[in-house]
Every structure is written in C-alpha cells, then in structure tokens.
Amino acid sequence: MIHFNELKHGNHVMVLNEGTWMEGVVQHINPDDGGQVEVTTGVQTNWYSIPEIESIPLSEEQLLRFGFEKEVMESGNMKYKHGAFRVLAGPTKLFTDFLMWYREEKSHINYPMTVHQFQNRYEAMVKIPLE
Structure with missing residues (x-):
C-alpha cells in the first residue's frame, strides 16, 4: 500500500479507474477528508483515495x-x-x-x-x- 505522505506532484503511480489499473501522474494532493490525490492518466484527470492508488515497482x-x-x-x-x-x-x-x-x-x-x-x-x- 502506498503512503499518502510519500506522494508529491509529478510522481508516477497506478490508479484504479472504473475497475482497470492505469498509470498516471500526480497533479495535486489534498490532505483533507482522509486524503485525496488528483491524478492524470492520459485518458482523464480524476481525484482518487489512497485505496485506489498503488505504487509502481522500479524497473x-x-x-x-x-x-x-x-x-x-x-x-x-x-x-x-x-x-x-x-x-x-x-x-x-x-x-x-x-x-x-x-x-x-x-x-x-x-x-x-x-x-x-x-x-x-x-x-x-x-x-x-x-x-
């Protein structure tokens, strides 16, 4: 599981978008209300909660x-x-x-x-x- 406090603008992460995991880039971080992260996937920009965000193994x-x-x-x-x-x-x-x-x-x-x-x-x- 990814830790909210590790995320910064520009970080590459995976997000669960309508049942599909997609790679995206962190745009904004909102620590209020349990933490929300705005991520652009190339298809769309959306706000995600931490359970919908995963890290990408370095390769x-x-x-x-x-x-x-x-x-x-x-x-x-x-x-x-x-x-x-x-x-x-x-x-x-x-x-x-x-x-x-x-x-x-x-x-x-x-x-x-x-x-x-x-x-x-x-x-x-x-x-x-x-x-």
Whole structure:
C-alpha cells in the first residue's frame, strides 16, 4: 500500500479507474477528508483515495522512460546515467539492492524501491524533479 505522505506532484503511480489499473501522474494532493490525490492518466484527470492508488515497482523500463541511458559493465552490472546522476545495479537484484549517487552523495538501496520513491530520492539529491 502506498503512503499518502510519500506522494508529491509529478510522481508516477497506478490508479484504479472504473475497475482497470492505469498509470498516471500526480497533479495535486489534498490532505483533507482522509486524503485525496488528483491524478492524470492520459485518458482523464480524476481525484482518487489512497485505496485506489498503488505504487509502481522500479524497473529498467521506468528508468529508460525517464531518459536514463543504460550501460552494461564488464562485470555484468548495469549502470544507468542521467546527467551526473548514476544508478548501479547487479544483474540479478536489479532494483532491490543497488547504488545510486549524484556527485559525492551516495545511497545504498537494499529494498524493492518504487518509482515514486525513486523520483523523490532523485529530487532530494539533484534538487530537480524527475518527471
């Protein structure tokens, strides 16, 4: 389950829209009345409650959609580059045990990270949203 306080404008999430899960982008967050989140899916913009929102597991596909470039290292590890920002992942535990860094700031992630968590960590390190 996604945590309301983790969501920010621009985060990519899944929403339950008329019985179908669709990917969308957070537009606004309203903490009143139990919390509502406005999400644009490409089909429509609508307000959703937390039970109707799920996180997206971080994957290579998601990084490439954000404009990261993939480099296969001689060791078999994968390096993903976006400007000066780097992600280094092993071939078997791609996004459950990996390193991410920007200049001198490094983070070792050892849990299954989601797309919105990655976007938030990227923004905290680079000071620019990843959309």
